[in-house]
Amino acid sequence: MVRERYENELLKLKKKIVEMGDMSNEIIENGMRSFIDLDYELAKSTVAMDDLIDNKEMEVEASALRLIALQQPMAGDLRLITSCLKISLDLERMSDLAVNIAILSERIENSHIKPLIDTEKMGNIAYSMLKDSIIAFETSDIELAKQTAKKDEGIDKLFYSVWMELIEMMTSDCKEGSSIITNASNLLFVIRYLERIGDHACNICESVVYMVTGERTELN
């Protein structure tokens, strides 16, 4: 095969993104679990995991820059490399948001102000979006990318409904000494972070469409 070494480097870069996607999924899942269960040990290990993801992002960047500098990639190869750079940034940001969620678990006073049913649903949609966006990347499946991006509407709807519910709770019970304001505002941050995680998953889906077709699209 002509340019076998180059082909292998491209495959390795692609594999790094898939691994980084798995790591990001794990950190988001752990961040959510630690917040829902108020599991401080899990929160700590979630925070510690962020360094691994940051390192992976640097690895992706170094490999991509090396390929650009040494191989002068063109067309589909160049689109793959630029998409990897963008996707690694999205994954890194998603992981930071998961860390923020884990940190907030330590700020909840006593217990949650309400059962976190919708918040957990948001988390579940976010994992499945991230998982499918990475499968779409790995298999160059633009249909899967488009379907995955559509799921963001579900997160957005839940975000608005929980947001409204929390505002109502805060306005109806703002007695001195009550932990409602503190806990509700922390929960507001969490749902906002989950909503942003959904947006990043959409960005990954857009990168997949660009990588495969060369067309720049807005999917959400």
Next chain:
Amino acid sequence: MGEDFLQNFEIAIKVNNLNLWYGDNNALKEISIDIPKNKVTSLIGPSGCGKSTFIRCINRMNDLVRTCSIEGEVLVYDEDIYNEDIDVVELRKKVGMVFQKPNPFPMSIAENITYGPKIHGIKNKNELNRIVEQSLKAAALWDEVSDRLDKSALDLSGGQQQRLCIARTLAVNPEIILFDEPCSALDPISTAKIEELIMNLKKDYTIVIVTHNMQQAARISNYTAYFLHGKIMEYGDTEQIFENPRVKSTEDYITGRFG
């Protein structure tokens, strides 16, 4: 060819159903292409694909090949250059050419420039001096050689010699300049100077360049045509060709999978 991306441009070179044979070998097959005025169009493709043969059709350099026969039309500003009334010397004045290896005449720098204008009847010394200065300035060589115009052109560096050849081409006031791999024998600095020069020249000239350097084609040209086995496989905006080619063999070639 009537491509959509050329709709708003004046066409300098129009080629219709061009076929070329070297003996029995059909080296160019049904080539149709419109090349826009005052733009840089690059021709890419693996060795032997016909791009140099094609560029040589535009100023009838292939006439010099005994076994060569041609069918189809090549129009330069709507004039069929294979019409028997065409004066080939006049045609080559209008359509200049710069080759792969710099080929200055074994004369002084100034004489290299004035050779063409003299053949075309210019005798006035002041006028010839003006052409020397103007051509060397346009080829970005004046500052380096203005104090040694009477010295041999063969003493110049390779990059300077190639710019001298470009100046020599400019001296006869062409409308179109054909470049056949003009940088393949040059170092990176000289290459950068020639590329810069080509980008400046397109203001006044229509440029067609054959290159094996993909990055060079991507950097300097507005349009790119990809040749394979004597045919044009794809022709389009350079950005489109290098970012998102429509034809698989274009992608395979520009990403180095073959060729």
